Amino acid sequence: MAGFKDVIGRKDLVSYIQNTIQNNQVSHAYIFNGERGAGKKMFAQLFAMTLQCEKGTTEPCNECHSCRQALSGNHPDIIRVTHEKPNTISVEDVRVQINNDIMIKPYNGKYKIYIVPDADLMTVQAQNALLKTIEEPPEYAVIILLTENAESLLPTILSRCVVLKIKNVKDTLIKKYLMEQMQIPDYQADICTAFAQGNIGRAIMLATSEHFNEIKEETIQLMKHIKEMELTDLVEAVKRLSGYKIEVSDILDLISVWYRDVLLYKATKDINGVIFSDQMKYIKERANTSSYEGIEIILKGIETAKTRLKANVNFDLVMELLLLTIKEN
Incomplete structure (x- = not known):
């Protein structure tokens, strides 16, 4: 120590x-x-x-x-x-x-x-x-x-x-620590810092967690291709996500960060504030094809899903409704 x-x-x-x-x-x-x-x-x-x-x-x-x-x-x-x-x-x-x-x-x-x-x-x-x-x-x-x-x-x-x-640590200090002391790549440090919300212990845990990276990759792949997916594909995606039920809040937060990136780029065309900076091609595509109203509906849908899951509504039903909302908007 x-x-x-x-x-x-x-x-x-x-x-x-x-x-x-x-x-x-x-x-x-x-x-x-x-x-x-x-x-x-x-x-x-x-x-x-x-x-x-x-x-x-x-x-x-x-x-x-x-x-x-x-x-x-x-x-x-x-x-x-x-x-x-x-x-x-x-x-x-x-x-x-x-x-x-x-x-x-x-x-x-x-x-x-x-x-x-x-x-x-x-x-x-x-x-x-x-x-x-x-x-x-x-x-x-x-x-x-x-x-x-x-x-x-x-x-x-x-x-x-x-x-x-014990107060939260500034995001800039957390990102600097992850990159300089733990040699975490820039884009990954951004994601872990955003999720940690000032909690450096959580940031370190996320940065070193293979399981979190697995969840992140699964969620990113889903967000990248959801527009082209059929209903049967969405049902299959929900089955895969059900394996991460315990970490469902992380999944929903990842989706939320993705669409905040989309909204930020759509409004400013500035890539500097984007968290998923390694996925700019897909962020740009989504920003160009989604309306402001549609993105707002998706972000509200994520919050509704969180509320329903806390109320013990059926996981598969909640996630299917959310994915349909994302696909249609």
Whole structure:
């Protein structure tokens, strides 16, 4: 693992954490709030490693005994709270792994740090049990709660924690990282960045996912040739897409990006803002043969399909109706 200096974007959060450490103003309880893939675990790990680092600076050195223990996941004073039930952190989990353990002094370092992933899964009873510890913690204790929805926690928990929101990263920084650090081609970096919507973890996942590339290619081929397809071809296409039911939101988003490209080129004749820049021949053809009204109907049809699928309407029926709407407009 690198250090805070290598974090992409979010310089304000990095600066806050480093100033807190430098000025010896570390709180006993933090909430790192952000969507999945936003970097909560990374920030918690860097924060914990820096607090425990034997060099005593505002960056983990990655070389001392403490840092090596942390990197291997075996640091005795950095505890990651786990839970057996998939969607619940129980009161017993909190009592056994935090409350009953926290009074034991640190083995090596100045701090004893507890990292709680998915902390918004704590039951009310678990939160109340944790509250007692947060209200009167030992001076060496630091509890870090990682949440996707901090507002789901009890107000009494929120009021006693420093809440740090992990914001989205600018698209330009994500694209630059994908291209320079991961050697992702320009057009593919554009697509992954557009889909990530500021979430660099998701961008990296998409860029390295063979499955996503498979879905992308299937969808692109469908968009390129849908005008010439007969009804039987559309039915066959829906059968193929049904193999990606779990990722149907990605399929719909890909179709949506395709038609936003078509609309953008039709309106401006500018290729610079087009995401599917490697498919310009087909984007131009579609822009020349579709009306503004037709493209608008398609984009509305995509949103309608999303709503219907969320309401558990039959997948095949929803997708057939959408493909027919696309073909006819």
